[in-house]
Amino acid sequence: MHVMVLGAGLTGVTTAWYLRRAGFDVSVIDRQPAAGLETSYANGGQISVSHPEPWANPSAPLVALRWLGRIDAPLRLRPRRDPAQWRWLLAFLRECLPARARRNTEAIAALARYSAAQLRSLREELGLGYEFLGRGILHLFFSERAFRGAAERVATLARLGIRAQLCSREEVLAIEPALTGAAERLAGGIFAPDDESGDAFRFTQALAAKCEEAGVRFYYNTRIHRLLHTGGLIDAVEVEDAAGHVGQLSAGAYVICLGSYSPALVAPMGERLPIYPVKGYSITAPVADPARAPWVSLTDESARIVCSRLGHRLRVAGTAELNGFDTTIDPLRGQSILRWVERRLPGAIDPAKAQLWAGLRPATPGNIPVIGKGRGVNLWYNTGHGTLGWTLACGSAAALATLMSGGRPSPAFPFVGRA
Ligand SMILES: Cc1cc2nc3c(=O)[nH]c(=O)nc-3n(C[C@H](O)[C@H](O)[C@H](O)COP(=O)(O)OP(=O)(O)OC[C@H]3O[C@@H](n4cnc5c(N)ncnc54)[C@H](O)[C@@H]3O)c2cc1C
Known part of the structure; x- marks a missing residue:
């Protein structure tokens, strides 16, 4: 299945890596010219x-x-x-x-x-x-x-x-x-x-390069406008490139890794993220x-x-x-x-x-990230990591890849959307 990861910060890039390794075909979209340029740029390490x-x-x-x-x-x-x-x-x-x-x-x-x-x-x-x-x-x-x-x-x-x-x-x-x-x-x-400790930005960039080597496609300088959906099913993402051209990118499933900007994108689908x-x-x-x-x-x-x-x-x-x-x-x-x-x-x-x-x-109010299945049919989350996004990045992404592959991640954690 082709998965579109929205956001190329620490969370998006680790998500892309673990999904690719689990056998998914993966693309990543970000408005910045490279990975890790927003909140993941200069954190406490x-x-x-x-x-x-x-x-x-x-x-x-x-x-x-x-x-x-x-x-x-x-x-x-x-x-x-x-x-x-x-x-x-x-x-x-x-x-x-x-x-x-x-x-x-x-x-x-x-x-x-x-x-x-x-x-x-x-x-x-x-x-x-x-x-x-x-x-x-x-x-x-x-x-x-x-x-x-x-x-x-x-x-x-x-x-x-x-x-x-x-x-x-x-x-x-x-x-x-x-x-x-x-x-x-x-x-x-x-x-x-x-x-x-370590430099989260350098890690993100180094892992993004490994993702590319492994076949992950990155759409940089690409701003996400909105999710185009029919009821709970996302058909495509409406995007704008650096030249101002508006187009659509589509996949079988979508993972939201947009940090603080995640709630606004999914709100029109009736999803409320406490971020x-x-x-x-x-x-x-x-x-x-x-x-x-x-x-x-x-x-x-x-x-x-x-x-x-x-x-x-x-x-x-x-x-x-x-x-x-x-x-x-x-x-x-x-x-x-x-x-x-x-x-x-x-x-x-x-x-x-x-x-x-x-x-x-x-x-999020309790610093618990939102990881797992959204209510939308093909909507997934890995976002809301608050004060601990670097600490939790690899585990959150590995757990999400397990969930998307139909498995049960091992940590005793309240993953969303799990029966
Ligand atoms: C001062 C400070 C110190 C910190 N210290 C630590 C620490 O020591 N240890 C620790 O574990 N954590 C720390 N953190 C927390 C950690 O840095 C964050 O939790 C983590 O970087 C969040 O990563 P992210 O990928 O979710 O968000 P981001 O890195 O912000 O990535 C989101 C991406 O989405 C993209 N995006 C957003 N909207 C759109 C759009 N409409 N279209 C296209 N792209 C879009 C952005 O360009 C961005 O690249 C600290 C944070 C801060 C601010």
Whole structure:
């Protein structure tokens, strides 16, 4: 069967790969001139199996209130006259209920463990170059109060089958000596030795090249206007090429991998996807002093900032902003990330050479991606990966290929449309 994958970000390209390997004839459409140029371009770089807890958890409403009005707050809400934003926020609050947060954490952990294993074997099989590092992730706590909850988190991770160890300040410094400059303020950490990091954009591009070698067709510079459907059956996609020519592309089945732009495309078919854009920022800068730049990937738990070494560069990412599809870059957000680097990793980078970037996380209220069968006859989803699209990419795509081949994927995850 010929499958049309809509979107060539991390999710679309991994979907194309696993579908091709399962024997499908595959085409991919994207409005950009190459793969991975939107949200998958400059993310935090973490394969963070050790962070399955969604933002929607019982402590989130109080934390969000504390941040309200702070210009440098990790989370910022810009209320709009947009019913989709309010619907999403209400659903987010519902997902903060303890039982729902627990269920979401378990589902994400199951998919993340599966995904890390898929990524490992793909890397070994294809030898993809993407600044991969397998040195683990250190979760850092800069206040005694925050660190008090760390032992319980380690126990939760152990229950979920994820290796992690509680670390004193001295142990943290032994694992990552580049943190010496921040030692005074450090309360302790959690070390997840099996976690990884790497450049998601380079991975996406390298895998897209392997897809092409394997016979996948890519239609770049091709904007998708709408799905042409008869009732629940999609007949074709209406597209526009770079020259402005409007035409149609058709296949036997369609997979939606359009990130934050997924809901608008399927809404006319009566399908409602609970995905809303949550903007985040990153800076990427050349390493100035190799002894001061970490090799172990870092997560600052209270600032909600992550940091990954990508070869000779350091990537630092964070912040969450609910402001619709606005992708403009606010230099103040970049400055607050640079201040974090100066405080925690002084001298690691040259801030004058930092490149600032912003992307829209395709977020569902509980951070559970939508993977599986849509209600439309030949409509499938692999979208809504929110904060963990890099971590979950290979597992989500492998699971979707299993579902489309009529099988049952192994992770205990709420795939949609399954009896
Ligand atoms: C600041 C930040 C830090 C992050 N850090 C991490 C991290 O450390 N670890 C992690 O696991 N995840 C992280 N993420 C999340 C991760 O980057 C995303 O979940 C992931 O990139 C989403 O991939 P995607 O393919 O679904 O979306 P995208 O990469 O946005 O791909 C969607 C594609 O659809 C195309 N498209 C959309 N509309 C149309 C149209 N009408 N016609 C044609 N093409 C269209 C776009 O051009 C795009 O290429 C981070 C995200 C951000 C913003």
